Amino acid sequence: MFFHIVLERNMQLHPRHFGPHLRDKLVSKLIKDVEGTCSGRHGFVVAITGVEEIGKGLIREGTGYVTFPVKYQCVVFRPFKGEILEAVVTMVNKMGFFAEAGPVQIFVSNHVKIQKESEVRLKVIGTRVDATEIFCIGTIKDDFLGVISDPGAAV
Amino acid sequence: MTVPIQVIQLTDLKQDNNWLSPTKERRGPPLPYLFPFPLRLRSNRRRRRRAAARAKPPRTPPRSGGGLPAPRADLASAAAMGSIESFNRLVRLAARAFYDDISMKGDNQPKTSRGDNRGMAVVVLDALTRRQWVREEDLAKALKLHSKQLRRILRFFEEEKLVTRDHRKESAKGAKIYSAAAAAAGDGQPVTKEGEEKVKMHTHSYCCLDYAQICDVVRYRIHRMKKKLKDELDSRNTIQHYICPNCKKRYSAFDALQLISYTDEYFHCENCNGELVAESDKLASEEMGDGDDNARKRRREKLKDMQQRIDEQLKPLQAQLNRVKDLPAPEFGSLQSWERANIGAFGTADPSAADPSRNSQGPYNGTPMPYLGETKVEVALSGNGVKDEGAESGTNGNALKVLPPWMIKQGMTLTKEQRGETSNSSNPDEKSEVKDEKKQDSKEDEKSIHDEYIKAYYEALKKRQEEEEAKRKIQQEGETFASASHSERQVGMKSKRDDDDDGIEWEEEQPAGNTAETYKLADLNVEAQESGDEEDDIDWEEG
Numbered sequence: 136m137f138f139h140i141v142l143e144r145n146m147q148l149h150p151r152h153f154g155p156h157l158r159d160k161l162v163s164k165l166i167k168d169v170e171g172t173c174s175g176r177h178g179f180v181v182a183i184t185g186v187e188e189i190g191k192g193l194i195r196e197g198t199g200y201v202t203f204p205v206k207y208q209c210v211v212f213r214p215f216k217g218e219i220l221e222a223v224v225t226m227v228n229k230m231g232f233f234a235e236a237g238p239v240q241i242f243v244s245n246h247v248k249i250q251k252e253s254e255v256r257l258k259v260i261g262t263r264v265d266a267t268e269i270f271c272i273g274t275i276k277d278d279f280l281g282v283i284s285d286p287g288a289a290v
Numbered sequence: 291m292t293v294p295i296q297v298i299q300l301t302d303l304k305q306d307n308n309w310l311s312p313t314k315e316r317r318g319p320p321l322p323y324l325f326p327f328p329l330r331l332r333s334n335r336r337r338r339r340r341a342a343a344r345a346k347p348p349r350t351p352p353r354s355g356g357g358l359p360a361p362r363a364d365l366a367s368a369a370a371m372g373s374i375e376s377f378n379r380l381v382r383l384a385a386r387a388f389y390d391d392i393s394m395k396g397d398n399q400p401k402t403s404r405g406d407n408r409g410m411a412v413v414v415l416d417a418l419t420r421r422q423w424v425r426e427e428d429l430a431k432a433l434k435l436h437s438k439q440l441r442r443i444l445r446f447f448e449e450e451k452l453v454t455r456d457h458r459k460e461s462a463k464g465a466k467i468y469s470a471a472a473a474a475a476g477d478g479q480p481v482t483k484e485g486e487e488k489v490k491m492h493t494h495s496y497c498c499l500d501y502a503q504i505c506d507v508v509r510y511r512i513h514r515m516k517k518k519l520k521d522e523l524d525s526r527n528t529i530q531h532y533i534c535p536n537c538k539k540r541y542s543a544f545d546a547l548q549l550i551s552y553t554d555e556y557f558h559c560e561n562c563n564g565e566l567v568a569e570s571d572k573l574a575s576e577e578m579g580d581g582d583d584n585a586r587k588r589r590r591e592k593l594k595d596m597q598q599r600i601d602e603q604l605k606p607l608q609a610q611l612n613r614v615k616d617l618p619a620p621e622f623g624s625l626q627s628w629e630r631a632n633i634g635a636f637g638t639a640d641p642s643a644a645d646p647s648r649n650s651q652g653p654y655n656g657t658p659m660p661y662l663g664e665t666k667v668e669v670a671l672s673g674n675g676v677k678d679e680g681a682e683s684g685t686n687g688n689a690l691k692v693l694p695p696w697m698i699k700q701g702m703t704l705t706k707e708q709r710g711e712t713s714n715s716s717n718p719d720e721k722s723e724v725k726d727e728k729k730q731d732s733k734e735d736e737k738s739i740h741d742e743y744i745k746a747y748y749e750a751l752k753k754r755q756e757e758e759e760a761k762r763k764i765q766q767e768g769e770t771f772a773s774a775s776h777s778e779r780q781v782g783m784k785s786k787r788d789d790d791d792d793g794i795e796w797e798e799e800q801p802a803g804n805t806a807e808t809y810k811l812a813d814l815n816v817e818a819q820e821s822g823d824e825e826d827d828i829d830w831e832e833g
Contacts, residue, residue: 228555230568231530233546242546244530244568261529263544272529272543 136215140177141187143206144169148192150199162186165205171238175264178213179238214239214271218259221283222273224251234273241271252286373617377501378419380614381452383607384508385415392446407439414443415499418453422622423498423629444497451507455497456625498628502619509611512604519600523593532566534559541566 144165152160166183173179190204214220214236222234222241231244234255243257257273257280275281389411417433418424426444430437447453532541532549539561541549549557549566557566622628 226550228550228557230532230546230555230557230566231543233550240547242543244543244546261544270544270547272546 136213136218137181138178138211138213139184139208140211141206141208142169142177142180143204146203146205147195147200148203150201153201158189161189161203161205165207169207169209173238173267173269175266175269178211178269181210181212181237183207183209212237212239214241214259214262214269216259216262219256219280220259220273221254221256224249224253224255227251239269239271241273243273243275246275249282250286253282254284256280256283373614374501374620376610376614376617377504377620380508380607380610381415381419381499381501381504382412383610384504385412387604387607388508388511389415410435410439411443411446414440415447415452418497418499421498423456423496423625426495426497429497441495444495448497452499452504453497454500454503454624455495457493457495458625459493496625498622498625502621505611505614505619508607512608512611515600516597519593519597523590523597530568532557532568534562534564534566536562536564 146161146165146168148157148161148164165186169180170183171180185208187206187208189206192201192203194201220236220239220241222236222239224232224234225240226233227247227249229247231242231246232249234241234243234257241257241259243255249255255275257275258277259271260274261272263270263272391408392411393408413433414429414435417429421429426440427437430440433440444453444455448455530543532543532545533539534541537559539559541557541559546557548560551558558564559566623631
């Protein structure tokens with residue numbers, strides 16, 4: 136499920152960036168640092184949509200780096216148990232297949248007669264959430280689930 | 291042919307639960323049982339209600355607290371005496387269903403046919419149904435078992451949550467304290483069984499069946515068995531488990547990402563690099579093979595068959611569970627409280643108190659009490675705006691809740707509708723009648739008189755209703771305007787009352803300045819569907 140939320144982060148900025156474009160530098164660094172990461176609590180950060188507030192910088196002793204508390208809005212994606220997702224099959228082996236729905240990897244067991252690259256609709260039946268990683272287990276054994284487009288048939 | 295029920299051990303189930311824990315490491319200590327609390331809560335509440343309904347404290351006039359628990363406890367203990375037989379039957383059935391061929395072997399002992407002690411578990415459980423708290427040595431002697439053997443069995447049952455055990459070092463000092471207490475209680479030498487071993491310094495173990503928990507355990511076990519089969523049958527929402535045939539390490543599908551090998555198409559063990567095999571097939575069959583359709587079909591059939599046999603063979607157990615469901619479970623309390631009850635009984639030399647029912651007497655019957663508060667909160671929570679709307683929409687002649695008698699307690703301020711009472715103006719004479727009725731009741735429970743009274747009461751009510759109907763018609767014809775204002779008022783009142791319905795904490799929301807007229811109108815609406823069967827439980831506090 137996608138959420139649009141406000142998160143906060145302390146950004147360290149090198150002194151060489153101090154100048155008229157400090158703010159732009161900060162934002163671009165934020166985007167570079169944060170987009171695409173995953174936290175167990177909020178899920179995958181898909182995109183930063185805006186910066187709400189940049190607090191007062193604090194010069195670190197010794198290094199000269201400055202720490203800014205930054206509040207930013209972002210879109211996050213967090214899979215939940217019971218959620219229906221559409222995913223692309225990335226790997227098939229004897230135990231089942233792996234699929235990806237955006238950044239999330241999903242494993243579906245016991246289905247071996249599926250082609251790589253095909254699209255499936257699946258239901259998440261379990262999520263394993265670590266601090267920096269989310270992994271899901273899905274099933275396609277339910278109503279309206281299964282392959283929705285075959286790579287062979289489409290072409 | 292019997293179901294291989296033992297396949298699904300509780301220990302297995304605990305492991306199954308492990309995927310719930312979000313941590314990567316799933317080999318830690320098994321999760322604590324999660325289930326007893328909700329289940330216990332419910333059963334306790336039910337027990338409580340029944341006890342309260344039986345005790346009917348509101349019948350007696352309000353008195354200063356303290357004296358109240360006594361009748362309730364008496365009745366509850368009497369009920370416990372009646373129900374203990376059914377609980378014992380439940381234990382015996384469960385023992386035969388689940389613990390019939392459990393062999394109490396240490397892993398180091400060779401399994402010879404001579405030392406085969408399957409069925410021992412059943413014998414021990416049976417013996418426990420005939421006792422309360424018992425010292426394990428005594429039990430061993432009675433069963434002619436070696437105490438080590440017995441201890442192993444009991445430890446197993448403790449893990450299965452059927453038995454509570456207590457270990458105690460009976461030192462000289464403890465014995466001194468004990469004998470002092472006994473002396474203070476009035477008789478020179480202690481009469482209870484601890485008397486002779488007070489000088490020794492040994493640890494003694496005691497054990498006792500925990501009936502309330504046994505019910506929950508058995509219910510949970512059956513539930514898990516059925517659920518597991520059902521899940522397997524439609525292989526839905528089950529998380530595949532894998533096991534390494536070499537080192538027996540277990541993995542779940544959550545670990546799939548780490549287990550992929552890039553050399554072949556199987557999962558490989560992290561330890562020994564062996565090929566993993568899918569594990570959940572162990573229930574159904576060996577011939578599962580590569581999962582071709584034929585094997586799958588056979589497997590389904592097998593599962594279905596197993597399901598059927600479970601239903602069939604557990605039918606008596608299930609029936610007994612249902613029978614026991616609403617009965618208060620016999621509780622012996624902890625060893626200390628049980629003993630205290632016993633010592634008390636012996637100390638006062640009261641023969642009636644010395645019978646087995648003493649253990650469920652109020653003060654020592656500790657466990658249900660902590661749940662009381664929670665129950666209250668739960669009920670109170672449901673009272674909200676949603677209900678309000680419902681009440682408003684039901685204004686025209688629909689549904690004021692009548693409180694069941696067990697909910698009405700002393701000190702509650704209730705509206706008349708909630709009590710099942712209807713007419714306001716006829717109160718004074720009826721009150722006296724009700725009081726008469728109460729007296730009769732308290733003297734002896736004469737059902738027939740009571741019924742007759744109710745009949746007469748209804749007759750009077752009906753007459754009254756008709757009269758008022760006529761009166762109201764006249765009124766309405768005369769002043770339509772006024773009645774409109776009344777009905778508006780009515781709406782407000784009702785919603786308030788319904789609010790009251792939902793909480794247990796009763797607030798004095800009843801508007802004091804109600805005119806008799808509004809009352810009549812409201813009451814007319816209600817009377818039609820009033821059941822009004824708890825007149826005898828009412829304390830009159832208002833009016």
